[in-house]
Amino acid sequence: MAKKNIDWENLSFGYIKTDKRYVSNYSDGKWDDGALIEDDMITMSECACVLQYAQTIFEGLKAYTTEDGRIVLFRPDLNAERLANSARRMEMPVFPEDRFVDAVVQTVKANADYVPPYGTGATLYVRPYMFGINPVIGVKPADDFQFRVFTTPVGPYFKGGAKPITIKISDFDRAAPHGTGNIKAGLNYAMSLHAIVTAHNEGFAENMYLDAQTRTKVEETGGANFLFITKDNKVVTPKSDSILPSITRRSLMYVAKEYLGLEVEEREVYLEELCDFAECGLCGTAAVISPVGKIVDHGKEICFPSGMEKMGPTTQKLYDTLTGIQMGRLEAPEGWIKVVE
Numbered sequence: 023m024a025k026k027n028i029d030w031e032n033l034s035f036g037y038i039k040t041d042k043r044y045v046s047n048y049s050d051g052k053w054d055d056g057a058l059i060e061d062d063m064i065t066m067s068e069c070a071c072v073l074q075y076a077q078t079i080f081e082g083l084k085a086y087t088t089e090d091g092r093i094v095l096f097r098p099d100l101n102a103e104r105l106a107n108s109a110r111r112m113e114m115p116v117f118p119e120d121r122f123v124d125a126v127v128q129t130v131k132a133n134a135d136y137v138p139p140y141g142t143g144a145t146l147y148v149r150p151y152m153f154g155i156n157p158v159i160g161v162k163p164a165d166d167f168q169f170r171v172f173t174t175p176v177g178p179y180f181k182g183g184a185k186p187i188t189i190k191i192s193d194f195d196r197a198a199p200h201g202t203g204n205i206k207a208g209l210n211y212a213m214s215l216h217a218i219v220t221a222h223n224e225g226f227a228e229n230m231y232l233d234a235q236t237r238t239k240v241e242e243t244g245g246a247n248f249l250f251i252t253k254d255n256k257v258v259t260p261k262s263d264s265i266l267p268s269i270t271r272r273s274l275m276y277v278a279k280e281y282l283g284l285e286v287e288e289r290e291v292y293l294e295e296l297c298d299f300a301e302c303g304l305c306g307t308a309a310v311i312s313p314v315g316k317i318v319d320h321g322k323e324i325c326f327p328s329g330m331e332k333m334g335p336t337t338q339k340l341y342d343t344l345t346g347i348q349m350g351r352l353e354a355p356e357g358w359i360k361v362v363e
């Protein structure tokens with residue numbers, strides 16, 4: 023087996039079909055054994071629940087090539103747990119968490135030639151997902167479901183990689199109080215499509231969503247949580263029941279405290295205090311940590327002292343430590359790294 027002939031250094035965050043994907047079907051109240059297949063196409067009823075009522079959930083994680091040439095996954099058990107929580111909220115059957123990890127490992131192994139080599143800045147993005155597949159016309163959950171995992175080699179989520187981006191405060195809401203903002207359901211992303219197109223058309227890289235009830239507190243972006251660094255070097259992240267519990271953010275808060283000795287705070291963050299922070303970043307599997315240089319609030323610019331040229335110093339330390347753990351340059355906390363091969 024040999025690595026594919028791909029220009030790894032210049033990959034963007036896009037879809038490239040790889041050789042194998044994992045599929046398991048749920049019917050008559052149980053999951054089948056599951057298998058790796060080659061067919062990337064899905065055939066289903068025109069009335070499938072996912073097509074009519076958007077009963078679909080997903081996860082995102084990455085496979086990395088470490089400095090010593092192994093292929094590893096970062097905390098896949100937490101993706102398994104989050105998919106199970108998403109399934110419960112969406113009236114879908116839970117795909118057993120140990121089987122989730124095994125399915126991800128099998129899929130990555132089967133597509134090992136697509137895992138970008140160490141040092142290229144690229145990774146293999148893994149997308150597990152599940153949807154209601156049988157015909158449903160009255161509004162109710164499906165009875166039959168499909169769980170799949172595919173992979174695609176990716177580069178940075180934002181063009182320019184680690185260059186600070188400018189984002190806007192969105193006039194649209196992403197998630198309602200007591201809604202589905204805290205799970206990874208396709209419907210949350212459908213909600214954000216008009217908002218992201220609007221932001222892009224206005225020249226912004228992303229949206230900052232506020233809490234829908236009071237519109238005074240910071241929530242998250244369409245695909246990442248926020249981290250802020252205060253002028254006295256504390257790491258602050260918004261606390262809210264309507265944002266996705268990011269695995270990257272939870273890991274970074276641990277890294278900040280345990281590896282870098284920084285003070286960390288998970289608390290409500292008010293729009294009016296944004297101008298007091300020294301640094302801002304977006305964190306997530308796809309985003310890793312993408313620095314934010316400027317936030318525009320209806321024409322008013324909030325510019326972070328870290329500027330538009332490079333990441334702020336504390337964001338950089340967090341980035342280096344997290345990616346050091348993921349790429350095997352630094353020792354990982356117990357249980358964070360799952361070796362594929």
Ligand code: PLP
Nearest residue numbers: 245246247266268269270306307
């Ligand atoms: N918030 C949203 C809305 C996301 O889609 C993601 C991506 O998964 C995240 C945050 C970051 O989560 P994680 O770090 O688990 O990838």
Ligand code: COI
Nearest residue numbers: 082083245306307308309
């Ligand atoms: C991820 O980071 O894995 C996500 O699912 C975010 C998505 C917007 C690509």
